[in-house]
Amino acid sequence: MVDVAIIGLGITGAACARELSRYHLRVLGLEAQNDFAAGATRANSGIVHAGYDAKPGTNKAKYNVRGNALYPLWARELEFPFIQNGSLIVCHDDGDLPGLQALYDRGVQNGVPDMELLDENALHSLEPNLSPACRGALYAKTGGITCPYEFCIACGENARENGAEFIFNAPVTQIRREDGGFAITAGEKIYHARTILNAAGLYSDAIHNLLSRVPYRIQPRRGEYQLMDNAAGAFFTRTIFTLPTPMGKGVLISPTVDGNLYLGPTSLDSTDKEDTSTTAEGRAFILKKAAESWDNFPKNRFITGFTGLRAHLIEGGDDFIVGSAPDVPGLFDAVGIESPGLTSAPAIAEDLSRQIAAYCGAKKKDNFQPHRPAIRSFRTMTNEQRRQAIAENPLYGHIICRCEQVSEAEVLEAIRRGARTVDGVKRRTRAGMGKCQGGFCGPVILEILARELGCDPTEILKDAPGSNILVGPIR
Structure with a gap:
């Protein structure tokens, strides 16, 4: 049994995983899709709002202003833009x-x-x-401004470094109460957890409604x-x-x-x-x-x-719902997290992790590692740095994406860190985000993925399940 099961690994879930990994807690993240940032996080404005717009006294106002203040520190520690x-x-x-x-x-x-x-x-x-x-x-x-998916991936990588575990392609279909916590059916397996952190974005209402008699609707x-x-x-x-x-x-x-x-x-x-x-x-x-x-x-x-799609709450209030569900001890919600949700993520994570740690009686670790190094980017290096990088790893001299100057070394590092699709590489390296939109580098990245993962090229996805790029050879 884990202490916390996080359902949903967009920016809210990944940021919460990072903060929870500060504590002596066993943290498990469950994600329906095949990667971090696969839902609303991958397609939003990337704006870090100042906090002038939200109604005073609301969760949106509180978490926006606090989240904005935390961004410089989180960006330095996690090396996201x-x-x-x-x-x-x-x-x-x-x-x-x-x-x-x-x-x-x-x-x-x-x-x-x-x-x-x-x-x-x-x-x-x-x-x-x-x-x-x-x-x-x-x-x-x-x-x-920030890059929402790079931020999300950085949080996930840092959480994993600090002991959190993640399971992808695991959509939650059932939750039931049991002695000491919950039994969660996800991806045809059952996981046991003392607490649940519901960060399922557009589906956070459905997750909440599996347990609570107080309904929400997104x-x-x-x-x-x-x-x-x-x-x-x-x-x-x-x-x-x-x-x-x-x-x-x-x-x-x-x-x-x-x-x-x-x-x-x-x-x-x-x-x-x-x-x-x-x-x-x-x-x-x-x-x-x-x-x-x-x-x-x-x-x-x-x-x-x-x-992009935003999780707009239309039943249950018009504010962020953050905290313990009143009628379900051990269920902690992050429901209706739309704009300014990206800005608020560090503050929501900070608050929810404290609540869950207190519920579980967990103390902070002495050996938490806050720093996560980013993938070294060839396009941002000086010429001297490029020469040094190529001397250390010749694959930095093999440019895969011409538009964004992404090297094979970066693509391989993205795969080592968890990219399993063409878009997974794209979100970690920017390969395919230039003018040609992957027309040049896309087939090469597909080939590298198949080679490194030891699978047939027809198995490589662009992004979501069913997005196979190749269906077979021409005979």
């Missing part, structure tokens, strides 16, 4: 300027530091490529994005929001930590928790709305579109 580039919330009409003041006042109530209201001149001096229609802005200097909310190439990344330094609406923070413009620029997302309620298709209507909406803030964006810089 994080840039505190600042956020600008712009308005396009003088009549909306009071809305900026209201956001500023809300941020003050939430404890957000380093905010400033900017007039039109100050705004355009910071971001000269903004449309002349932009009349003013709230400047939240603690806003930032509705997926679709968000489509348009991604531009690295050349477009020079147009803006800060993340550009518009005044938020009840459906979200609007279509934004943001640089990424990897030098791209993206526009989006849309915000449409759905009934399908698996539908990540993109649409012509979504693209048209994004381009139309983005033009309100950036009227002359280059139309020849787009390289792909993608869709």
Whole structure:
């Protein structure tokens, strides 16, 4: 029997695994998909919100502000990309300027530091490529950007180094109470745990409802994005929001930590928790709305579109649900974790790990290792560092992905750390994320995976089960 079974290994579950591994607890993570960050975490804005938007006194406000403050430390310890580039919330009409003041006042109530209201001149001096229609802005200097899946994978690797265990391709289908805890059926096996941490994202309502008489219901909310190439990344330094609406923070413009620029997302309620298709209507909406803030964006810089799904709670409240389920001792929930969930993950993990450790009577380890080294990236090295890396490992001189300058050494290290699919390598190394979107490197990565895993190339997946790239030889 383990002490804690974490159901779901997106950013919330992986961050919780990392924090729980600080304690003398046996931690087991169960994930329905074949890798970390396979759900909402792999396709979201990557924004580290400052915390001005959430209603004061809510869990969203509390965990957002605390999570934002923890990001610099976590990024140093886990070596995932994080840039505190600042956020600008712009308005396009003088009549909306009071809305900026209201956001500023809300941020003050939430404890957000380093905010400033900017007039039109100050705004355009910071971001000269903004449309002349932009009349003013709230400047939240603690806003930032990160890579959500790299962060998630880093948490998982660090948790594993500190003793946590993970099982993938293990969807939970049944949970029953038993003496001393729970029996969890996952992937046709039964696991026994003293406590459960429910971090199942879009399916966190279903997991909770297996045990509790107090029902929750999650509705997926679709968000489509348009991604531009690295050349477009020079147009803006800060993340550009518009005044938020009840459906979200609007279509934004943001640089990424990897030098791209993206526009989006849309915000449409759905009934399908698996539908990540993109649409012509979504693209048209994004381009139309983005033009309100950036009227002359280059139309020849787009390289792909993608869709993410958010876990919007529609029954059980409109706030993050974090903590012990009142009618199920030993069940700890993280339900309805939508935006600002990525920002809040370190703080939610910090809080839930304390609660679970107290429930189990566990003390902190003396030998917890907080540092996780990242895969050495060829594209970020200086020429001297590249020469040294190639001298130590000649495979650093074999470039697999030309667009992103990813070497075979990095691909092999990603596989050693757990990548089992083409997209698993992609999320760990950026191979396939450039202009050609894997047209050059994809077949080579497939071949390397098959070679290193000792399997037939037809068994290699792009990502999820059923996404086989090859079906057999041509005869």
